[in-house]
Amino acid sequence: MDSSTVQKILKEIENVATESxxxxxxxxxxxxxxxxxxxxLSKAVMSEVLVFEEGKGKKLADAMESQGELLGLVLNLxxxxxxxxxxxxxxRVYEGMTVKSTGKILxxxxxxxxxxxxVNALGEPIDGKGPFKNPTMMPVEREAKGVIQxxxxxxxLQTGIKAxxxxxxxxxxxxxxxxxxxxxxxxxxxxxxxLNQKNEPAATRPICIYVAIGQKxxxxxxxxxxxxxxxxxxxxxxxxxxxxxxxxxxYLAPFTGVAIxxxxxxxxxDVLIVYDDLSKQAVAYREISLLxxxxxxxxxxxGDIFYLHSRLLERAARLxxxxxxxxxxxxxxxxxQEGDVSGYIPxxxxxxxDGQMFLITDLFNKGIRPAIDVGxxxxxxxxxxxxxxxxxxxxxIKLELAQFRELEAFMQFASDLDKETADRIxxxxxxxEVLKQKNGQPISVEKQVAAIYAxxxxxxxDVPVNMVTTVEKAFIEFLDSNFSSTLENIKKSGQLSDDSxxxxxxxxxxxxxxxxxxxxxxx
Amino acid sequence: MEKTYAQVLWSLVSNxxxxxxxxxxxxxxxxxxxxxxLLPRVARxxxxxxxxxxxRNTVVxxxxxxxxxxxxxxAAKEILAQLGADADGLKTQVDDSIIGGWRLEGRGMLVxxxxxxxxxxxxxxxxx
Numbered sequence: 001m002d003s004s005t006v007q008k009i010l011k012e013i014e015n016v017a018t019e020s021x022x023x024x025x026x027x028x029x030x031x032x033x034x035x036x037x038x039x040x041l042s043k044a045v046m047s048e049v050l051v052f053e054e055g056k057g058k059k060l061a062d063a064m065e066s067q068g069e070l071l072g073l074v075l076n077l078x079x080x081x082x083x084x085x086x087x088x089x090x091x092r093v094y095e096g097m098t099v100k101s102t103g104k105i106l107x108x109x110x111x112x113x114x115x116x117x118x119v120n121a122l123g124e125p126i127d128g129k130g131p132f133k134n135p136t137m138m139p140v141e142r143e144a145k146g147v148i149q150x151x152x153x154x155x156x157l158q159t160g161i162k163a164x165x166x167x168x169x170x171x172x173x174x175x176x177x178x179x180x181x182x183x184x185x186x187x188x189x190x191x192x193x194x195l196n197q198k199n200e201p202a203a204t205r206p207i208c209i210y211v212a213i214g215q216k217x218x219x220x221x222x223x224x225x226x227x228x229x230x231x232x233x234x235x236x237x238x239x240x241x242x243x244x245x246x247x248x249x250x251y252l253a254p255f256t257g258v259a260i261x262x263x264x265x266x267x268x269x270d271v272l273i274v275y276d277d278l279s280k281q282a283v284a285y286r287e288i289s290l291l292x293x294x295x296x297x298x299x300x301x302x303g304d305i306f307y308l309h310s311r312l313l314e315r316a317a318r319l320x321x322x323x324x325x326x327x328x329x330x331x332x333x334x335x336x337q338e339g340d341v342s343g344y345i346p347x348x349x350x351x352x353x354d355g356q357m358f359l360i361t362d363l364f365n366k367g368i369r370p371a372i373d374v375g376x377x378x379x380x381x382x383x384x385x386x387x388x389x390x391x392x393x394x395x396x397i398k399l400e401l402a403q404f405r406e407l408e409a410f411m412q413f414a415s416d417l418d419k420e421t422a423d424r425i426x427x428x429x430x431x432x433e434v435l436k437q438k439n440g441q442p443i444s445v446e447k448q449v450a451a452i453y454a455x456x457x458x459x460x461x462d463v464p465v466n467m468v469t470t471v472e473k474a475f476i477e478f479l480d481s482n483f484s485s486t487l488e489n490i491k492k493s494g495q496l497s498d499d500s501x502x503x504x505x506x507x508x509x510x511x512x513x514x515x516x517x518x519x520x521x522x523x
Numbered sequence: 524m525e526k527t528y529a530q531v532l533w534s535l536v537s538n539x540x541x542x543x544x545x546x547x548x549x550x551x552x553x554x555x556x557x558x559x560x561l562l563p564r565v566a567r568x569x570x571x572x573x574x575x576x577x578x579r580n581t582v583v584x585x586x587x588x589x590x591x592x593x594x595x596x597x598a599a600k601e602i603l604a605q606l607g608a609d610a611d612g613l614k615t616q617v618d619d620s621i622i623g624g625w626r627l628e629g630r631g632m633l634v635x636x637x638x639x640x641x642x643x644x645x646x647x648x649x650x651x
Contacts, residue, residue: 022602022605022632022633022634023632023633023634023635024631024632024633025628025631025632025633026631027578039575039579040579040631041631042631043631055639055640055643057618057620058620059620060620060622060639060642060643063639063643064643064646068647069647098628098633100633
C-alpha cells in the first residue's frame with residue numbers, strides 16, 4: 001500500500017473520529033469480589049450500565065484481543081461516587097481504570113431467533129451457534145403490568161403430570177412455587193412441564209424459558225440435551241448463570257429470563273418460565289449486598305430481599321385482550337433445608353406466589369414420584385383454569401387421599417380393621433399408584449382424565465398394588481388403540497360427557513376381559 | 524470516621540476559614556471527644572481527599588505525537604470551554620498507542636477522538 005493511500009485512510013478515520021461526543025467518566029478506586037467502587041460518575045443513575053475502558057495505554061492489537069466489552073451495573077449511588085457490580089471477570093479491573101457511563105439501563109436481546117438457544121445472564125449466546133442477527137432489545141428491569149392491563153387466569157397450562165393437572169392445576173399467567181429439599185425432583189417436575197408443551201398445538205404452545213441459577217454446568221448441559229432429544233428445545237430458551245459465574249450474573253439471570261419472556265408476552269404469546277432456583281439467586285444477592293455494605297437483616301439478607309422476588313414474580317401475568325392477550329406463567333423453584341418451609345426465603349416466596357407444590361423426601365424415598373405432598377400443596381387460582389372434564393374426575397381425589405393418609409397409620413393392624421376402613425385404605429393405595437409417573441413421560445390431559453376416572457370407579461381395586469402402574473399404562477395404550485375417538489372427544493370438548501363416560505365404562509369392561517391376568521385379586 | 528473529619532475540614536476551608544482556624548476547630552472537637560489520637564489519620568484522609576479533588580479538576584489532553592498538540596488544543600477549544608478549563612491550564616501527555624487524533628479527560632468527562640478508539644469501535648461492530 002503506498003503512502004498516499006495510508007494518508008487517505010488516516011484522513012477518513014480522522015473525519016469519523018471528530019464525530020465522537022463527550023462521556024461522563026469515573027475512576028476505579030477499589031475492586032474486590034465482583035464489586036467495584038468508582039469515584040466520579042456524578043450523573044449515573046441506578047441500574048445504569050457502565051463500560052470499563054480496558055484498552056487505555058494498550059496498543060491497538062492488544063486492545064482488540066480483550067474478551068469483548070467489560071460491563072458494570074450501578075447498584076449503589078453514594079455521596080462521592082458509585083458502587084457497581086462487575087458483569088464479567090473481576091481480574092480485568094484495576095485501580096485507576098477509567099469507567100464510562102452509557103446512560104442506558106441494562107438490556108438483553110430477545111426475539112424468535114433466541115428459540116433453541118442457550119444464552120448467559122447478559123443474553124449473549126454461549127452455545128457456539130453464532131451471534132443473533134436482528135434481536136429486539138428488552139430492558140432487564142421493567143415495571144410489572146398494572147391491574148387494568150391484566151385479566152384473570154382461565155386457560156390451563158397442562159404439565160402432563162397427573163398429580164399436578166388433577167390436584168394442583170396451573171393456569172396460564174399463574175405463579176406456582178415448586179418447593180422441596182435437594183434431590184426431591186423439583187427440576188424434573190419443571191422440565192416435564194416444558195416437555196409436555198410438545199403436546200400443545202403449535203399456535204397456542206407456550207414458549208418455554210429455563211433459567212438455571214447457580215447450577216452445575218453439567219446439569220444444565222444434561223437438561224439442554226434432554227430438551228433437544230425430545231424436540232422441545234425448538235420452542236425453548238435456556239438462560240444459564242452457572243455456579244462458577246459471578247454473583248452479579250446469578251442475581252441478574254432471572255430478570256434476563258423474564259425480560260426475554262416479556263417480548264413474547266407483548267407479542268400476544270404464552271410463555272412458561274422456570275427459575276431454577278431462587279434460593280441461589282437470593283444467596284447471590286446477599287453476597288452482592290454485603291459487599292456493597294448495605295445493612296444486613298435476617299439471616300444476613302438485605303432488607304429488600306422480598307422486593308427482589310416480588311418484583312420478579314409480579315412480571316408474570318395474563319394480559320387482557322386489549323393488551324395483546326399474552327401471558328407469562330412462572331414456576332419458581334426454592335430449595336429447603338431439612339424440609340423447613342418456615343425459612344426466610346421459602347416463606348417470602350410462598351407468600352408472593354399463587355400456590356405451591358411441596359416435594360417431600362420421604363415420599364421420594366418411598367418411590368412415590370413425583371414426590372408431591374398433595375395434602376399441603378395448593379393452587380389458589382388454577383382451579384378456574386381447569387377443564388370441566390378434569391375438574392369432574394379430580395374433585396373427590398383430594399378428599400380420598402387425605403382420608404387415606406389419616407388411615408395409613410392403621411395399615412399395620414389390617415386384620416383388625418372393619419371392611420369400610422380396609423377398603424378405603426386399599427382404594428387409597430391404588431390411587432397413590434395411579435398418580436405415580438416416571439420422569440420425562442408427561443401424559444396428555446384426556447389420558448389423565450381417563451386414568452383418574454377409572455381409578456375413581458375402583459377399576460384397579462382387584463389389581464395388586466405393585467401392578468397398578470403397569471395396568472394403568474396398559475389401559476391407556478388400550479384406549480389409545482381402541483377408543484381413540486373417546487379420547488379425542490374429551491380433548492376437544494374439555495368435558496366428560498355421559499357418552500364418553502359410557503364409552504370409558506365399556507373400555508374398562510373390554511380391557512378387563514381381555515387382560516384378566518392383571519385382576520388376580522378379583523373374588 | 525477520619526474521612527468525615529477530613530470532609531468537614533475541607534468544607535471549612537472551602538467556605539472561607541483559615542487553615543489554622545479550621546485545624547484548631549477540628550483539634551478542639553477531637554480533644555473534647557477524647558479522640559486526639561485520630562488527628563494523624565484525619566491528616567492522611569485529608570491528603571487523600573485533596574489529591575482526589577485535584578485529580579478531578581485536572582484536565583489531561585493526550586496526543587499521539589508532540590506536534591499534534593497545537594491542532595488538538597484548537598480542536599478541543601469548545602469542549603474545554605464547556606468543562607470550564609482553558610487550553611493553557613491543560614496537562615498534555617504523549618501516548619503513541621492512540622495512533623492519532625486526541626483524547627481529553629478530566630472533570631468527570633471523556634472526549635475520545637483518537638484513531639485507536641475509532642478503529643476499536645469499528646472492530647467491535649464488525650466482530651460483534
